[in-house]
Amino acid sequence: MNNFSQKNKLNKENLLKLLIEKSYKKGNFTLASGKKSAHYLNCKPVSLNGTGLKLISNLFLELMDPSSKAVAGLTLGADPLVSGLIVTAASQGLLIDALIIRKEIKEYGTKAGLEGPILKEGTEVTVLEDVVTTAGSAIKAINKLRENNLLVKEVLSIVDRREGGYEALKEQNIQLKSLFSIEDFL
Structure with missing residues (x-):
């Protein structure tokens, strides 16, 4: 698994407790992928909580490749993750930019698909x-x-459900680094 600092090992334990309490449900669910599952994880109750977001942001910052100069993710799930990480980084004197990726390009104004600063071509970005x-x-x-x-080498996730995502990303030459897997919830 990941070699976190002693402080972040405790953060990880506390985050798992929060996720089990606020994000995990057992039952019959249809996932965004269309797959059926007996396990459902909605991390938003934790990522939209100050304590939860602080834990996630500290862990992601330690997990993130230091050569990455920005973080990005699809709106809505990644919005708090992206924001939390850049604030946490800034509090430690690290300058990391952030991009929010629209699911649909807006039909007005600049018709932008990416929101955030304009990054130099070839900038390395970590997806959250x-x-x-x-x-x-x-x-x-x-x-x-x-x-x-822009260059993407890695995706950081809170949870890997281990249903093909790791392999799909590997085919894209992308490394998946997850704080937890579904096994941590069983």
């Missing part, structure tokens, strides 16, 4: 995700970033 199942959302984000001549 809450839950990875098949990696469909992450791949959409990666493709949009690549269309804008």
Whole structure:
């Protein structure tokens, strides 16, 4: 697994407790991928909580490749993750930019698909995700970033459901780094 600092090992334990309490449900669910599952994880109750977002942001910052100069993710799930990470980084004197990727390009104004600063071509960007199942959302984000001549080498997720996402990203030459897997919730 990941070699976190002693402080972040405790953060990870506390985050798992929060996720189990606020984000995990057992039952019969249809996931965004269309797959059926007995396990459902909605990380928003934790990522939209100050304590939860602080834990996630600290862990993601330690997990993120230091050569990455920006973070990005698809709106809505990644919005708090992206914002939390850049604020946490700034509090430590690290300058990391952020991009929010629209699911649909807006039909007015600049018709932008990416919101945030304009990054230099070839800038390395880390994609943030809450839950990875098949990696469909992450791949959409990666493709949009690549269309804008940005470099993506990794995706950080809170949870990997281990349902093909890791393999799908590997085919794209992208490394998936997750704080937890579905096994941590069983």
